[in-house]
Every structure is written in C-alpha cells, then in structure tokens.
C-alpha cells in the first residue's frame with residue numbers, strides 16, 4: 533500500500549486517466565434518464581435499499597446516489613483504512629443516520645424494531661451537538677453518559693452503540709481506543725463502537741485499524757480545511773462494514789441527508805493537502821501551547837502534546853502526533869475569557885475549527901451551550917483552532933488579547 537501522503541493525493545481518482553481527465557468531474561444532475569420502466573425500477577430498488585449502482589444501472593435520482601459524492605467516499609474510506617464510507621450534508625446528519633440506523637430492522641422494515649429504544653452509551657467529553665442529540669432522545673435512543681474509566685459499568689447486553697471522541701471537543705481528553713474496544717466486546721457484544729475522529733483526522737489516528745466499527749467526521753472541519761463547506765461522513769470497518777454501509781445509505785436515501793456534489797468535490801480536493809496541513813498546523817499548535825504556558829493570565833493549557841494532558845501516553849502510540857486543537861483557561865474566569873475572545877485581531881472569534889486560519893471561541897457559551905451542567909466545559913475555557921499563519925503572529929495576537937483581559 534502506498535504511503536498516506538500518496539494516497540491522500542491519489543485516492544478516489546483511479547479512473548481519471550481512462551476518462552481522459554486530470555481533475556474529478558462534478559455531476560450535478562438531480563435526475564438521470566431511464567432506459568425502460570423495468571430496468572429503471574430495478575435501479576431504483578437497488579439504490580433506495582442502500583446498494584451501489586451496477587454498470588448497467590441508471591443513477592435514477594441524486595438523493596439516492598451521486599458519483600461525485602461516491603468519489604469522496606472512496607477516498608476517505610481509503611485514508612481511514614475502512615471498507616466503505618457514506619457522506620452526509622453535515623456531521624450531525626451523519627450521526628443522525630447512525631442513530632436512525634440502529635432502530636431500523638435488518639430487513640429494511642422500520643416497523644420491526646419500532647417502539648423499542650436503542651441503548652446508547654455516550655462517553656463524555658463529547659462535542660456539544662453530539663451530547664445534545666444523544667441527551668434529547670429525539671431519534672428513539674436511550675443514552676447513558678459515562679466517563680472512559682466507568683465505561684464497563686454502564687454497558688448492557690443490549691447496548692447498540694458506544695460513542696467516543698478522542699481527542700475530545702473541547703477539553704482534548706484522550707481515550708484509549710484499544711481498551712474501549714476490548715471492554716465493549718466483552719460486555720456488550722452487539723454494540724457498535726463509533727469514534728468521532730474530527731480532531732485527529734486520519735493523518736494522526738485511524739480508529740478502524742484498532743478494531744472500531746465506525747469513524748465519524750464533521751468533514752466541515754479539517755477534511756474540507758478551508759471553512760467553505762459543511763459535510764459529514766461515516767467510514768465503516770471490521771466484519772460488519774458492508775452491512776453498516778448499506779444501512780447508512782438506506783437511511784440517507786429515506787431521510788434525504790446526502791452531501792451536495794459541490795461540497796463533495798471540495799472535500800475530495802481538501803484531502804490532497806490534509807497531511808501537509810495537519811502536520812504544519814500541529815507544529816504551530818505546539819509552539820502556541822508552549823508560548824501560552826508562559827503567560828501570567830493563563831491558568832491552564834489543554835494540549836495532547838503536554839505530558840500532563842496525555843497520562844496514558846497515547847500520543848506516539850494511538851496518535852501519530854498531538855494535533856492542532858488546544859484549549860486554555862484564563863485567570864479571572866468567565867469575564868476575562870470574554871475579554872480575550874473580544875480582543876483578538878488576527879485570530880477570528882468564531883465557532884468551527886480545522887481551517888487554514890485560526891479561530892477562537894468560548895465553548896460553554898457556544899458549541900457546548902446545550903450540554904448539561906455537570907458536563908459543561910469550564911466557563912473560563914476558550915478553545916483555539918490553530919491555523920497556518922506564522923505561529924509567532926498567532927502568539928503575538930493572543931498575548932495582546934490576554935494582556936487586555938487582565
């Protein structure tokens with residue numbers, strides 16, 4: 533298998549030479565001509581039930597399947613060392629499809645499991661939107677929240693899904709995935725393990741290679757990398773990879789959650805520079821973390837590259853590097869944190885992350901606003917996504933903002 537950087541540039545492009553193309557084409561057709569009623573109906577049946585089109589099939593209708601989206605899926609699956617991937621209109625749409633898929637009967641008949649709540653375990657810390665979706669039970673799931681060291685105690689023989697995030701948003705907590713997989717297999721053999729790999733990206737961490745079943749991305753973040761596309765994707769691996777991909781595509785077709793082909797094109801293009809961006813941004817983040825530690829207004833820095841933030845020694849073992857996300861607590865609590873966010877000039881005060889430019893935000897007020905009190909981030913905590921600017925300039929800006937908060 534070629535090295536990661538090589539695959540990042542070439543994945544999902546294997547057929548381009550034969551097509552006489554250098555760049556992937558964008559297929560914007562919403563509908564596709566049908567040869568005759570019988571074969572059109574067969575194609576519809578195949579795609580609406582979560583299958584892939586055969587060479588003889590029409591693509592019928594772009595809510596069911598789209599070739600530009602499929603190219604991005606092929607590429608992402610290859611980078612995640614998965615079997616397949618299924619792309620959605622956002623990260624939350626991707627998680628929604630996973631949750632709805634838990635309730636859908638294997639036959640494709642949603643009525644078989646209707647009425648039974650699927651038991652889900654949410655391993656905190658989680659992204660605020662994920663925590664919120666699980667806590668509401670909106671999609672017919674019953675979630676028990678836990679912490680990594682108490683996971684074994686809350687797993688049940690009927691647990692259907694375990695959701696884990698590492699590094700976690702926004703605290704950068706690291707979870708040992710090999711331990712999670714072992715614990716879940718022992719205590720909840722039916723359960724599927726999903727890891728949100730948004731912060732690490734496949735450049736730094738490939739959970740499917742550790743026995744995880746599903747990897748989720750908010751593709752909006754590092755995969756796109758330029759702040760101009762909303763998208764989500766699930767990569768599937770392990771013995772149930774094929775069945776899970778079919779189920780996800782079926783839910784996607786029924787609920788209408790497919791990624792737009794223009795977004796798919798941009799996300800696919802983003803993958804080519806993913807390794808170089810993530811590595812350069814990580815180097816910047818390490819310098820910014822170190823610089824912040826020296827500032828008197830800083831109470832605490834959370835960054836996986838700091839020894840105290842990686843007690844299990846997962847960087848270098850589970851992860852190939854500490855990444856480009858960090859958080860810090862400001863002396864002076866909520867008011868001081870607000871002053872920092874309001875005082876940055878080069879860094880943008882905005883939610884989202886993973887793009888080429890640095891962003892800062894107050895997690896408890898924004899991305900983690902809907903999270904229950906006991907799991908809400910500290911109100912002096914700011915989350916920083918370190919971009920590709922010169923790290924000295926990022927530090928200069930943060931320093932003046934911290935000075936202004938004193």
Ligand SMILES: *Cc1c(COP(=O)(O)O)cnc(C)c1O
Pocket residue numbers: 622623624625659661662697701728730731749750751752753762763764
């Ligand atoms: C942003 C984010 C999500 C949600 O993704 P959207 O694309 O905004 O729907 C999920 N998980 C993590 C870790 C995120 O940062």
